[in-house]
Amino acid sequence: MYRKIPIILAAAVLGASACSSAASQPSAQPSVSSSSPAPAPSVSTGAPVTVHQSPRPTATARVLTEPQAGIGPIYELITGAHSSVDLSMYELADPAAEADLAGDAARGVRVRVILDQYLEKSRNAGAYGYLAAHGVDVRWGPAGTIYHQKTLTVDDVTSVVMTLNLVAVDYPGTRDFAVIDTNRADVAAIVTTFNADFAGNSVTPPDGTDLVWSPTNAEASILSVINGATRALAVENEEMDDSAVTGALAAAARRGVDVTVTMTADSEWDQAFAELTQAGVHIRLYPDDSAALYIHAKAIVADAGLSGQQALVGSQNFSVSSLDYNRELGIITHDPTEVAAVSRVLADDYAGAASYSPAAAATQSASARGAGASCTATASVYNAHDDENNVYVHSNQPDQSATASAGSYSHSYTTNGSGYALIYLNGPPPGVQITVTVGGATCTTSD
Secondary structure, rough: OOOOOOOOOOOOOEEOOOOEEEEOOOOOEEEEEEEEOOOOOOOOOOOOOOOOOOOOOOOOOOEEEEEEOHHHHHHHHHHHOOEEEEEEEEEEEOOHHHHHHHHHHHOOOOEEEOOOOOOOOOHHHHHHHHHHHHOOHHHHHOOOOOOOOEEEOOOOOOOEEEOOOEEEHHHHHHHEEEEEOHHHHHHHHHHHHHHHHOOOOOOOOOOOOEEEEEEEOOHHHHHHHHOOOEEEEEEOOOOOOOHHHHHHHHHHHHHOOOOEEEEOOOOHHHHHHHHHHOOOOOOEEOOOOOOOEEEOOOOEOOOOOOOOOEEEEEOOOOHHHHHHEEEEEEEEEOHHHHHHHHHHHHHHHHHEEEOOHHHHHHHHHHHHHHOOOOEEEEEEEEEEEHHHEEEEEEEEEOOOOEEEOOOOOOOOOOOOOOOOEEEEEHHHHOEEEEEEEEEEEEEEEEO
């Protein structure tokens, strides 16, 4: 299992795309308690952007922290469904959840599932086949879109907005959050968007009370939370490859906000970390090994305990792809109990991690640069009618021109600081070999 997918770069430096599941890990650290009290039982792009600043009604949501809360509450929602279950999932590999979905369908519940096909089709194929064979109406996510949303809706009255994939081997050692939401406007907006995606129709997702959708309002909402902080910002994310977010965090530190970032170590983010530490951001990292807690959560807490406090939790990584291109969903809350639940976890995770060392990172980067030039490439059809292709490139050569060629067709784009690029190559017919050159490296692919 991969702990995250390759970064995808497009337009003006397209950053990391979706995050996939973490590797199986035997134990989580540190141990924390974070759930707030439970409530009573229970999309074409280009639209104007709404940034949410009004508090949501209280007692309409509760926060689950993984792995401490366990996946049980999610299973209980699925098996407790009376009329319908809708699941949007980037990666599904949980036999228990799959069996629960099939059981619902067998007893007459309408069960619909959307799974990502853009990057995770092969890993979702087993779940897709099982569900289809057991009466579940399962479909692939929209073609040409990374379908990274992770949301469960039951009976059109309760939605769970998650940072986690439903992948059983990830649960024991991965930091994630889930927000169980019964706000009527939120649930209605999620259902409307699911219906359109399920039918393959374009939709501008409704904002609900406090929803954060990619690609419509995600970057504006995230920047609003960061830019609105006056005293403190705590952040966890799997990726740090969006220049606007990095710049906003650095600006917050420079204006006197106490900014803390907790992540899993990865040299791909060293360039961003250097900018952040220079600005005064405090960064702590967990090692990327099976014995350590893996930070897969995507969460921001601003001004915890103060009058303007807010938290944002969702599927969005800090990458241009995640914020501007993928289908993603997050949620903002101002509720003191919910904010405190997330804040406690981020504070404990930060305390348990090791301080980031720019000097050590620089040594590692220099070592990587000394290695031989290399690249890998994959391609997919963006628009078959016009023979338009997306060519994804990863090399160990940042800030270098990458060129994709096929016959008389050629196009170039510059790799980002982590060596990734997305090249749009228009013209070559399907199946033709595409050659990519990056500095002294050459690699080939075909769509």
